Amino acid sequence: MPSYLADYHTHTHLSGDSKSQLLENLNAACQAGIPELCMTEHWNLLNQRGERLPTHYDFDAVLNQWAALKDDWAHRVEVRVGIELGNSTVDTAAVQACLNFPELDFVIGSLHSVSLDLGGIGIFTYAKSCTDPQRANAVLEDYIRQMEELVEVGTFDVLGHIIYPLRYFSPDFHLTLDPWQDRLDEILRRVIHSGKGIELNTTQGTTVRQWLPLLTRYRELGGEILTLGSDAHRPQFIGAGFQEAAQMLQHLGYRYVCTYRQRKPQFHSIR
Numbered sequence: 001m002p003s004y005l006a007d008y009h010t011h012t013h014l015s016g017d018s019k020s021q022l023l024e025n026l027n028a029a030c031q032a033g034i035p036e037l038c039m040t041e042h043w044n045l046l047n048q049r050g051e052r053l054p055t056h057y058d059f060d061a062v063l064n065q066w067a068a069l070k071d072d073w074a075h076r077v078e079v080r081v082g083i084e085l086g087n088s089t090v091d092t093a094a095v096q097a098c099l100n101f102p103e104l105d106f107v108i109g110s111l112h113s114v115s116l117d118l119g120g121i122g123i124f125t126y127a128k129s130c131t132d133p134q135r136a137n138a139v140l141e142d143y144i145r146q147m148e149e150l151v152e153v154g155t156f157d158v159l160g161h162i163i164y165p166l167r168y169f170s171p172d173f174h175l176t177l178d179p180w181q182d183r184l185d186e187i188l189r190r191v192i193h194s195g196k197g198i199e200l201n202t203t204q205g206t207t208v209r210q211w212l213p214l215l216t217r218y219r220e221l222g223g224e225i226l227t228l229g230s231d232a233h234r235p236q237f238i239g240a241g242f243q244e245a246a247q248m249l250q251h252l253g254y255r256y257v258c259t260y261r262q263r264k265p266q267f268h269s270i271r
């Protein structure tokens with residue numbers, strides 16, 4: 001039997017930056033042999049310009065989309081309700097008050113923006129106009145500090161795309177997270193200690209190898225709770241890079257990948 005490689009980071013048109021329909025994602029999952037996907041729409045507390053966004057999220061549209069398809073698809077692709085929270089530490093209390101309902105299986109904690117101290121603008125936007133490696137490193141420092149704050153309050157099940165800023169800065173800067181390794185180790189220890197996890201986010205299949213140092217370290221520190229996510233914003237990227245990711249995880253000594261039910265990890269062997 002093949003490994004159970006569920007896609008736990010997917011977007012539909014309910015995220016502002018995707019046009020996908022859930023039905024298209026389910027068809028794509030079926031074709032790619034993905035047995036389960038979790039809808040993780042964006043709920044960002046800051047936009048790319050650094051403006052604050054609502055601290056309340058109305059899950060009705062997500063739940064309606066899910067309810068309309070889940071039963072028909074149950075024997076082909078299981079579909080679950082999640083959310084990708086962006087910069088939730090802007091208002092942790094308000095966010096937590098919205099997450100208390102039984103259909104919610106999974107929460108990704110992401111940081112898409114620099115802190116309000118640095119203006120709150122999107123890391124993507126910041127990186128595009130950044131011509132100075134020193135400023136890039138200041139963003140990384142700020143990013144690590146925000147992640148420390150996030151693991152402190154714990155408003156997530158897995159930390160989203162930890163290597164996110166490295167996606168967008170110029171490759172000429174040769175940025176790595178190495179200068180923050182000690183603090184990153186402590187972040188990973190806290191994640192492990194609190195029974196939470198991290199995700200291997202393939203960025204639509206393009207960044208699997210970039211995860212090698214971080215996943216090596218997470219395993220060395222005893223990390224086991226890990227989800228796989230394509231971050232597909234288009235149907236054709238559902239499950240992208242998962243075979244390569246599974247091979248890498250096996251090579252590093254991981255025995256499981258996780259799905260979630262009502263915020264609790266479920267372990268599936270990687271074979």
Ligand SMILES: [Zn+2]
Nearest residue numbers: 084110160161
């Ligand atoms: Zn994200």
Ligand SMILES: [Zn+2]
Nearest residue numbers: 009011084231
């Ligand atoms: Zn995402």
